[in-house]
Amino acid sequence: MTFANVGTLGALPGKRDELVAILSRRNDELKASGCLLYEVGVNESAPDTVFVVEIWDSAEDHQSSLSLESVQAAITEARPILSGVMDGFRFDVVGSPLRS
Amino acid sequence: MTFANVGTLGALPGKRDELVAILSRRNDELKASGCLLYEVGVNESAPDTVFVVEIWDSAEDHQSSLSLESVQAAITEARPILSGVMDGFRFDVVGSPLRS
Numbered sequence: 403m404t405f406a407n408v409g410t411l412g413a414l415p416g417k418r419d420e421l422v423a424i425l426s427r428r429n430d431e432l433k434a435s436g437c438l439l440y441e442v443g444v445n446e447s448a449p450d451t452v453f454v455v456e457i458w459d460s461a462e463d464h465q466s467s468l469s470l471e472s473v474q475a476a477i478t479e480a481r482p483i484l485s486g487v488m489d490g491f492r493f494d495v496v497g498s499p500l501r502s
Numbered sequence: 503m504t505f506a507n508v509g510t511l512g513a514l515p516g517k518r519d520e521l522v523a524i525l526s527r528r529n530d531e532l533k534a535s536g537c538l539l540y541e542v543g544v545n546e547s548a549p550d551t552v553f554v555v556e557i558w559d560s561a562e563d564h565q566s567s568l569s570l571e572s573v574q575a576a577i578t579e580a581r582p583i584l585s586g587v588m589d590g591f592r593f594d595v596v597g598s599p600l601r602s
Contacts, residue, residue, distance in 0.1 A: 404541070406541055406543055406553065406555055408508050408553075408555060410591060422596055422597060423597075425597070425599065426596070426597025426598060426599055427599055428599055428600075428601070428602050429599040429600075432599055432600060433600055437600065439539065439557075439598075439600070440598050440599055440600050441504070441506055441557065441595045441598055442595070442596060442597045442598060442599075443506055443593035443594050443595045443596050443597075444593055444594060444596055445591065445592060445593040445594065448591075453506065453508075453591060453593035455506055455508060455555055455557070457539075457541065457555070491510060491545065491548075491553060492545060493543035493544055493545040493553035494543050494544060494545065495541045495542070495543045496522055496526070496542060496543050496544055497522060497523075497525070497526025497542045498526060498539075498540050498541050498542060499525065499526055499527055499528055499529040499532055499540055499542075500528075500529075500532060500533055500537065500539070500540050501528070502528050
């Protein structure tokens with residue numbers, strides 16, 4: 403079942419764009435692993451927050467992607483600039499008004 | 503700029519699936535108005551919550567879609583079964599590891 407992982411990642415003050423760069427860096431392994439959509443964004447009302455929306459073929463595909471070397475490397479690179487403030491939610495996709 | 507609107511909508515107990523049906527009902531006006539993605543979902547750990555991820559051409563397109571007759575009708579239909587508990591966030595998309 404299609405799976406969505408949505409979240410906010412707090413960056414240390416002044417480090418938001420650096421975190422955006424890490425998360426947005428081209429990684430073709432993700433699509434090959436079942437990632438259908440991965441959008442990284444910002445909102446000027448939250449200057450130290452990076453927003454992420456991911457949609458995957460399945461929750462299992464998302465979970466196993468976390469052990470990809472490229473993903474582990476990005477996590478290691480990002481860790482020092484994370485504030486530790488995180489939020490978000492996950493869900494199974496059950497429908498869309500854009501398709502029958 | 504591509505815009506994401508992500509949220510959770512509380513349904514009255516037992517009304518979640520009815521709310522999912524309203525939000526998932528095919529509506530071709532959305533795509534015509536700039537909606538790129540609209541996913542509706544559930545998470546068994548939150549039995550009275552409907553999750554939504556929307557991605558739009560722009561925040562302006564999203565905003566003006568709210569005055570579409572079809573969208574107003576869905577809001578009117580959904581209102582009686584909403585619990586009033588809502589959350590979520592919005593952001594401007596600035597990148598993706600799935601594209602350069």
